[in-house]
Amino acid sequence: MTQLLKARAGEITPEMLAVAGAENIAPEVVRDRVARGTVVIPKNKNRRLEKVCGIGEGLRVKVNALIGTSSDRDDPALEERKIRAALRAGADAFMDLSTGGDIDGMRRLTLATAGVPVGSVPLYQAAVMAIEQRGSVVAMTAEDIFSVIEKQAAEGMDFMAIHSALNFDVLKRLQETGRINDIVSRGGAFMTGWMLHNQQENPLYEQFDRLLEILREYDVTLSVGDAIRPGCTADSLDAAQLQGLMVAGQLVARARAAGVQVMVEGPGHVPLHHVPATMLLQKRLCQQAPYYILGTLSTDIAPGYDHISAAIGAALAGQSGADFLCYVTPAEHLGLPTEDDVYTGVMAARLAAHAADLARGNRLAWQQSREMGQAARRGDWQRWADLALDPHRLAAALEQQRPEPCPVCGENCLCTTAAAFLAG
Amino acid sequence: MTQLLKARAGEITPEMLAVAGAENIAPEVVRDRVARGTVVIPKNKNRRLEKVCGIGEGLRVKVNALIGTSSDRDDPALEERKIRAALRAGADAFMDLSTGGDIDGMRRLTLATAGVPVGSVPLYQAAVMAIEQRGSVVAMTAEDIFSVIEKQAAEGMDFMAIHSALNFDVLKRLQETGRINDIVSRGGAFMTGWMLHNQQENPLYEQFDRLLEILREYDVTLSVGDAIRPGCTADSLDAAQLQGLMVAGQLVARARAAGVQVMVEGPGHVPLHHVPATMLLQKRLCQQAPYYILGTLSTDIAPGYDHISAAIGAALAGQSGADFLCYVTPAEHLGLPTEDDVYTGVMAARLAAHAADLARGNRLAWQQSREMGQAARRGDWQRWADLALDPHRLAAALEQQRPEPCPVCGENCLCTTAAAFLAG
Numbered sequence: 001m002t003q004l005l006k007a008r009a010g011e012i013t014p015e016m017l018a019v020a021g022a023e024n025i026a027p028e029v030v031r032d033r034v035a036r037g038t039v040v041i042p043k044n045k046n047r048r049l050e051k052v053c054g055i056g057e058g059l060r061v062k063v064n065a066l067i068g069t070s071s072d073r074d075d076p077a078l079e080e081r082k083i084r085a086a087l088r089a090g091a092d093a094f095m096d097l098s099t100g101g102d103i104d105g106m107r108r109l110t111l112a113t114a115g116v117p118v119g120s121v122p123l124y125q126a127a128v129m130a131i132e133q134r135g136s137v138v139a140m141t142a143e144d145i146f147s148v149i150e151k152q153a154a155e156g157m158d159f160m161a162i163h164s165a166l167n168f169d170v171l172k173r174l175q176e177t178g179r180i181n182d183i184v185s186r187g188g189a190f191m192t193g194w195m196l197h198n199q200q201e202n203p204l205y206e207q208f209d210r211l212l213e214i215l216r217e218y219d220v221t222l223s224v225g226d227a228i229r230p231g232c233t234a235d236s237l238d239a240a241q242l243q244g245l246m247v248a249g250q251l252v253a254r255a256r257a258a259g260v261q262v263m264v265e266g267p268g269h270v271p272l273h274h275v276p277a278t279m280l281l282q283k284r285l286c287q288q289a290p291y292y293i294l295g296t297l298s299t300d301i302a303p304g305y306d307h308i309s310a311a312i313g314a315a316l317a318g319q320s321g322a323d324f325l326c327y328v329t330p331a332e333h334l335g336l337p338t339e340d341d342v343y344t345g346v347m348a349a350r351l352a353a354h355a356a357d358l359a360r361g362n363r364l365a366w367q368q369s370r371e372m373g374q375a376a377r378r379g380d381w382q383r384w385a386d387l388a389l390d391p392h393r394l395a396a397a398l399e400q401q402r403p404e405p406c407p408v409c410g411e412n413c414l415c416t417t418a419a420a421f422l423a424g
Numbered sequence: 425m426t427q428l429l430k431a432r433a434g435e436i437t438p439e440m441l442a443v444a445g446a447e448n449i450a451p452e453v454v455r456d457r458v459a460r461g462t463v464v465i466p467k468n469k470n471r472r473l474e475k476v477c478g479i480g481e482g483l484r485v486k487v488n489a490l491i492g493t494s495s496d497r498d499d500p501a502l503e504e505r506k507i508r509a510a511l512r513a514g515a516d517a518f519m520d521l522s523t524g525g526d527i528d529g530m531r532r533l534t535l536a537t538a539g540v541p542v543g544s545v546p547l548y549q550a551a552v553m554a555i556e557q558r559g560s561v562v563a564m565t566a567e568d569i570f571s572v573i574e575k576q577a578a579e580g581m582d583f584m585a586i587h588s589a590l591n592f593d594v595l596k597r598l599q600e601t602g603r604i605n606d607i608v609s610r611g612g613a614f615m616t617g618w619m620l621h622n623q624q625e626n627p628l629y630e631q632f633d634r635l636l637e638i639l640r641e642y643d644v645t646l647s648v649g650d651a652i653r654p655g656c657t658a659d660s661l662d663a664a665q666l667q668g669l670m671v672a673g674q675l676v677a678r679a680r681a682a683g684v685q686v687m688v689e690g691p692g693h694v695p696l697h698h699v700p701a702t703m704l705l706q707k708r709l710c711q712q713a714p715y716y717i718l719g720t721l722s723t724d725i726a727p728g729y730d731h732i733s734a735a736i737g738a739a740l741a742g743q744s745g746a747d748f749l750c751y752v753t754p755a756e757h758l759g760l761p762t763e764d765d766v767y768t769g770v771m772a773a774r775l776a777a778h779a780a781d782l783a784r785g786n787r788l789a790w791q792q793s794r795e796m797g798q799a800a801r802r803g804d805w806q807r808w809a810d811l812a813l814d815p816h817r818l819a820a821a822l823e824q825q826r827p828e829p830c831p832v833c834g835e836n837c838l839c840t841t842a843a844a845f846l847a848g
Contacts, residue, residue, distance in 0.1 A: 180794060180797040180801060231797070232794075232797035234793060235797075272739060272783035273743060300796050301793060302814075304817040304818060304821065305771055305813060309779070312739040313779075315736040316696065316740060319696050351723060351729055351732055351736070352732075355696055355736050358722075361697075368725060373659075377605055387725065388725050388728075389726045389728070393728040397727070397728065
């Protein structure tokens with residue numbers, strides 16, 4: 001039984017208890033939200049986690065990091081270091097997007113190293129195998145895709161991004177709409193190319209029940225892939241995107257009916273004034289399913305600074321309802337991220353998540369903020385650093401340069417006079 | 425005559441023409457907004473600028489960088505390099521906040537180097553001089569302050585942050601309110617300490633007309649200092665802050681009546697859900713005066729990453745009405761910024777400004793975004809880099825690692841098939 005089915009049956013699982021403890025809310029509340037599908041707890045039945053991750057209604061906003069090999073850079077040891085860097089920075093989950101070298105081996109390494117939920121895009125491995133074994137992606141068969149999904153599920157994958165919400169209706173709408181950047185989702189491009197070449201409907205849409213059976217068996221959380229997310233702000237909230245979101249909403253209902261935990265992936269590039277409507281429509285059309293956003297990037301002009309562009313969008317998105325933030329590193333749109341890029345990307349996303357948590361009124365986030373302000377007032381810089389987003393970095397900074405006795409006035413402190421008055 | 429008085433008299437000055445050209449709007453529109461006070465053009469009558477900077481209604485959001493010596497680090501050559509770094513990064517204006525060494529010399533160096541509007545906080549120099557000449561800040565006289573203001577104005581300062589909106593009413597409200605972090609504004613702390621020690625009203629409030637005479641004579645734009653801005657998110661939008669904002673609103677009316685250009689400084693630490701109300705109240709209480717924000721920091725927990733915390737808040741603030749962003753560097757709350765910190769701080773603020781411009785519907789911002797997406801579609805990576813926030817950085821990245829032929833699929837491109845279909 002999946003977490004969803006157990007919750008519906010009234011059971012409070014150890015995973016629900018762990019989420020309740022971490023979020024400081026009642027276990028019954030977690031159970032009810034899992035039962036309604038507004039919270040998911042990605043965890044394969046074959047996996048043991050060091051840290052469970054609840055995603056959705058009323059919980060702190062969570063952060064996902066991406067790792068994985070590619071044909072350009074196939075270095076599992078580097079990927080392992082990236083995982084450890086992301087964990088040091090506080091990542092709540094990972095996706096292994098490997099497309100190069102020993103994909104199976106890399107996945108096992110990720111599952112063994114992470115200790116937190118791990119997701120994948122099985123279509124990537126199926127596409128790479130089709131190229132190797134059949135000469136091209138378009139020669140890939142439905143069996144190829146489903147056998148990869150089955151294998152990855154059996155090996156413990158906790159969640160999977162699957163591009164089921166793409167069909168010929170959506171492509172037709174995309175064609176009618178006209179975009180500056182048509183398809184920027186890699187999985188979306190694979191499936192679109194495959195569908196057009198073969199003139200066949202997307203098997204992940206057409207055989208959705210078959211997919212659900214596999215996911216239910218292992219309690220893999222479905223992340224409905226956003227195949228046609230806008231690739232620039234000017235393409236945001238167009239008819240094609242909405243058509244895709246409507247299909248995603250139907251799939252959410254079917255997944256829940258089948259007892260499969262489900263969340264929905266979203267954009268992408270979204271100008272700030274589109275963010276609240278984008279979140280609202282996802283929640284409305286997808287029956288309050290947790291929203292997993294890939295950004296959202298608030299601008300298109302910031303390669304080299306896209307972790308900041310994304311932190312801006314993600315904070316507002318989180319305030320407006322997004323539950324799970326995929327990190328964006330400074331290397332986005334430029335190249336492959338280094339270990340440092342990964343660390344920075346997680347930190348920027350966690351900062352955005354905290355800003356969103358404050359705006360959502362999360363009590364734990366407010367407690368942390370208040371305690372930090374109180375520590376600064378007392379001049380307790382060690383406690384101040386311990387409470388911060390990145391204590392490691394502050395420890396180094398404090399050693400180099402201790403804050404002055406009064407951070408405002410320095411040695412000639414006027415605040416003392418002021419503080420005495422203000423204290424009454 | 426100030427820009428404001430000339431605009432009221434129906435004159436379109438060369439500065440208004442320059443703003444109109446840079447913003448691609450009609451000169452008459454600029455003139456009308458300057459006349460109403462919703463746009464300011466900081467430029468001392470004794471100064472020549474390479475680049476004029478319009479701030480306010482309907483204009484692109486602008487970015488200010490801070491430089492200046494301190495007693496801990498008195499190195500004018502370093503400050504000059506920081507100015508040049510900020511200019512390379514695209515800063516629209518500077519404030520010279522020097523408190524160490526040869527303050528006059530540093531100010532002249534800043535004015536000579538910058539080529540864009542330069543502002544100051546004259547109270548800093550007056551306080552340092554009082555310590556040197558009279559032994560303490562509390563021994564400073566009103567004459568000390570006004571003589572510094574007069575000298576700096578005569579030497580060409582384009583705008584000045586002056587803490588006039590602080591009086592005993594505001595301090596009383598602050599005392600009643602209770603805060604975690606009472607006063608984090610350095611000028612605010614100086615004046616509060618001075619007022620309490622001397623039991624005298626703030627001369628910058630009490631002799632406000634005298635101040636306005638000096639500012640009008642040289643067309644120095646007044647930036648009403650935010651002496652009691654919240655220093656942590658938990659203190660945001662409290663009664664003390666609102667009391668200060670009401671005083672600021674009265675001063676705006678008096679400055680305009682005297683023909684002095686005026687903008688208003690604002691917080692500080694503001695949780696995201698407070699940002700729209702904070703901007704609305706400033707615009708409402710201060711008669712739509714341009715809003716110059718110091719942040720706004722969306723969290724308290726991110727020392728080391730405060731440029732990101734501020735970019736998040738500033739983008740939403742810009743969308744909600746803020747017109748001028750004071751940059752925040754990664755060194756905020758930690759120590760003195762390096763040249764690199766300055767460059768990064770300006771870039772993060774410019775990114776926030778662009779995100780805000782998109783959300784405000786600025787046509788130039790949308791044009792830049794669309795052209796960048798179109799360049800990516802064509803695979804014209806040189807044009808793409810030229811249009812970006814930081815072309816310098818992208819030039820280096822493009823040399824190191826050229827984007828693949830198709831950034832989505834690499835060599836085995838499926839988008840070609842898809843694109844042909846989508847093109848009809």
